[in-house]
Amino acid sequence: MADTSVHLQQQQPSRSRDLDKLLLRPGNLVGPRFEPGTELRDDLQAFAKVLVVGAGGLGCELLKDLALTGFCNLEVIDMDRIEVTNLNRQFLFRLEDVGKPKAEVAAKRVMERISGVDIVPHFCRIEDKDIEFYNDFSIIALGLDSIEARSYINNVACSFLEYDSDDNPREETIKPMVDGGTEGFKGHARVIMPGITPCFECTIWLFPPQVKFPLCTLAETPRTAAHCIEYAHLIKWDEVHRGVPFDPDNPNNMKWVYDEAVKRAELFGIPGVTYSFTQGVVKNIIPAIASTNAIISAACALETLKIATECSKTLSNYLTYNGSEGLHTKVTEFERDRDCLVCGPGIRIELDPSITLQKFMDLLEEHPKLQLSKASVTHRGKNLYMQAPPVLEEMTRSNLTLSLFNLMGKLPKDIVHVNGMTSKNDQKTSCLRKLHVVFKGVDGVADMDTAGGA
Amino acid sequence: MIKLFKVKEKQRELAENTSNGVPVKKQSAGELRLHKDISELNLPKSCTMQFPNGKDDLMNFEVLIRPDDGYYLGGTFLFSFHVSPIYPHEAPKVKCKTKVYHPNIDLEGNVCLNILREDWKPVLNINTVIYGLYHLFTEPNYEDPLNHDAAAVLRDNPKIFESNVRRAMSGGYVGQTFFPRCM
Numbered sequence: 001m002a003d004t005s006v007h008l009q010q011q012q013p014s015r016s017r018d019l020d021k022l023l024l025r026p027g028n029l030v031g032p033r034f035e036p037g038t039e040l041r042d043d044l045q046a047f048a049k050v051l052v053v054g055a056g057g058l059g060c061e062l063l064k065d066l067a068l069t070g071f072c073n074l075e076v077i078d079m080d081r082i083e084v085t086n087l088n089r090q091f092l093f094r095l096e097d098v099g100k101p102k103a104e105v106a107a108k109r110v111m112e113r114i115s116g117v118d119i120v121p122h123f124c125r126i127e128d129k130d131i132e133f134y135n136d137f138s139i140i141a142l143g144l145d146s147i148e149a150r151s152y153i154n155n156v157a158c159s160f161l162e163y164d165s166d167d168n169p170r171e172e173t174i175k176p177m178v179d180g181g182t183e184g185f186k187g188h189a190r191v192i193m194p195g196i197t198p199c200f201e202c203t204i205w206l207f208p209p210q211v212k213f214p215l216c217t218l219a220e221t222p223r224t225a226a227h228c229i230e231y232a233h234l235i236k237w238d239e240v241h242r243g244v245p246f247d248p249d250n251p252n253n254m255k256w257v258y259d260e261a262v263k264r265a266e267l268f269g270i271p272g273v274t275y276s277f278t279q280g281v282v283k284n285i286i287p288a289i290a291s292t293n294a295i296i297s298a299a300c301a302l303e304t305l306k307i308a309t310e311c312s313k314t315l316s317n318y319l320t321y322n323g324s325e326g327l328h329t330k331v332t333e334f335e336r337d338r339d340c341l342v343c344g345p346g347i348r349i350e351l352d353p354s355i356t357l358q359k360f361m362d363l364l365e366e367h368p369k370l371q372l373s374k375a376s377v378t379h380r381g382k383n384l385y386m387q388a389p390p391v392l393e394e395m396t397r398s399n400l401t402l403s404l405f406n407l408m409g410k411l412p413k414d415i416v417h418v419n420g421m422t423s424k425n426d427q428k429t430s431c432l433r434k435l436h437v438v439f440k441g442v443d444g445v446a447d448m449d450t451a452g453g454a
Numbered sequence: 455m456i457k458l459f460k461v462k463e464k465q466r467e468l469a470e471n472t473s474n475g476v477p478v479k480k481q482s483a484g485e486l487r488l489h490k491d492i493s494e495l496n497l498p499k500s501c502t503m504q505f506p507n508g509k510d511d512l513m514n515f516e517v518l519i520r521p522d523d524g525y526y527l528g529g530t531f532l533f534s535f536h537v538s539p540i541y542p543h544e545a546p547k548v549k550c551k552t553k554v555y556h557p558n559i560d561l562e563g564n565v566c567l568n569i570l571r572e573d574w575k576p577v578l579n580i581n582t583v584i585y586g587l588y589h590l591f592t593e594p595n596y597e598d599p600l601n602h603d604a605a606a607v608l609r610d611n612p613k614i615f616e617s618n619v620r621r622a623m624s625g626g627y628v629g630q631t632f633f634p635r636c637m
């Protein structure tokens with residue numbers, strides 16, 4: 001065995017030379033389970049399956065970097081087609097690719113250039129895949145530019161997470177995510193280990209709110225090119241195209257907004273309306289810089305390698321990069337929100353399967369950790385009971401006398417969200433809580449929960 | 455974690471979809487926060503809610519406002535709300551579905567209310583927005599005009615403004631524009 005591997009190494013000295021320095025030698029900063037050797041390198045190729053979400057500026061870099069890092073099983077998902085304006089930085093695409101799906105072209109190009117890598121493209125929306133699709137991957141790497149998409153993937157990845165009876169996350173249910181993001185000369189790379197490090201929702205406040213101009217300013221007193229563009233986009237469009245929604249991905253729609261914005265700018269003597277600025281304002285795009293994407297992607301690919309192989313401890317847990325004035329990078333260790341509705345363990349409640357919804361709500365009031373009165377209850381998107389408004393209270397009132405177990409689709413255990421009033425230092429405050437409901441004596445409950453607690 | 459990936463991969467090969475305890479998508483944090491907002495609504499009698507898609511779709515709902523004071527007394531105004539999954543990071547999108555002669559609401563139903571745009575903060579909620587809309591009817595304001603003509607009339611001649619509002623609400627023309635009856 002030893003002979004063959006030496007032989008192989010001699011045959012292909014360059015291919016994994018740099019990776020081997022990390023994977024074949026022991027080190028001081030390695031993770032506790034790191035076992036250097038060729039088996040690790042082989043396992044990385046055979047068993048690590050990474051999903052790259054997004055095949056834009058960052059996604060192209062990620063795909064290439066991960067492939068060069070020794071990952072052989074990659075998939076990429078993106079709903080967009082290639083546009084001419086992408087070509088300056090989305091380096092896997094050529095002029096003749098314009099109009100083709102990004103995911104497909106990106107996968108093909110990387111496979112052509114890097115032998116032994118298998119990349120499966122998915123040309124669709126992230127919401128189109130069923131949730132089990134995402135559970136198939138060892139690690140999910142995000143190269144996205146929207147908060148909505150990140151929030152969605154985060155929600156999916158955290159939904160695989162399970163806790164034991166001591167509220168410790170079960171390792172086998174943790175779906176690691178590596179998230180990159182860039183805006184001009186600034187960027188971030190972060191490692192999300194649901195249940196261990198803060199999830200996207202724990203720290204959503206990190207994202208600054210989008211700038212929104214007052215509508216009356218747009219209508220009456222425009223002062224900037226952006227005002228003129230938003231006037232055309234938000235007010236003029238509706239006035240002319242009654243009932244037809246504006247589609248930012250339709251070039252004709254965008255051209256119409258641009259033309260109207262130009263007219264508006266001329267009327268008020270405002271300079272600076274261009275087609276690409278119009279696109280930028282309407283789609284809220286900040287110009288992407290190729291080098292920022294490359295730097296952030298490199299950080300993300302390295303973290304992905306570190307999670308998979310434990311050849312080093314991972315970033316903990318949020319790296320910011322700023323290249324706009326000199327160069328500044330910093331790592332901040334953000335903390336989890338213990339009450340996070342997405343990644344938190346929730347409060348565990350064991351119930352008799354015969355309990356009615358009303359009795360359950362009474363119990364919440366008596367529960368020492370909750371003391372929750374005036375509860376409203378929701379389960380998997382179904383509103384079981386709503387205190388207000390009157391129209392919803394009426395529609396849900398009949399559930400009160402029904403069995404909670406039946407209302408929850410006879411699942412032996414599941415998450416329920418409740419909100420209501422709780423007393424804190426003699427003051428009533430409203431709160432929203434995640435509950436982990438377990439029905440006693442129902443099949444399927446006697447699993448690791450009880451084994452671990454015994 | 456590679457050992458874990460290896461074990462999982464082998465389990466998957468063996469298991470071939472026994473689909474036990476398949477996780478279902480959780481509600482987004484935005485939906486949950488909205489659920490809280492709505493279950494805690496405390497509205498005056500003049501504001502009522504409608505859920506056109508039933509009790510389980512809270513992300514799209516309607517609010518009916520019947521002002522009990524001011525120029526718009528006696529009228530009924532319908533607003534549609536669309537709430538994003540990243541609510542409350544982003545304000546709800548609100549449109550007025552009733553054609554109204556109003557300085558701060560244009561004929562397409564765009565509403566000029568600061569907390570819906572430049573002054574939105576995640577600590578605000580649906581209750582605040584509905585109260586904000588209600589106040590637009592009791593205190594229309596000519597300083598933030600979306601309907602330029604209506605604002606000018608309100609500023610220069612409140613009596614004419616009042617009779618224009620009456621005419622529009624009972625179904626009729628103000629200038630070149632026809633307003634369907636909304637009383």
Ligand SMILES: [Zn+2]
Pocket residue numbers: 198199200201202203337340341342343344
């Ligand atoms: Zn969280």
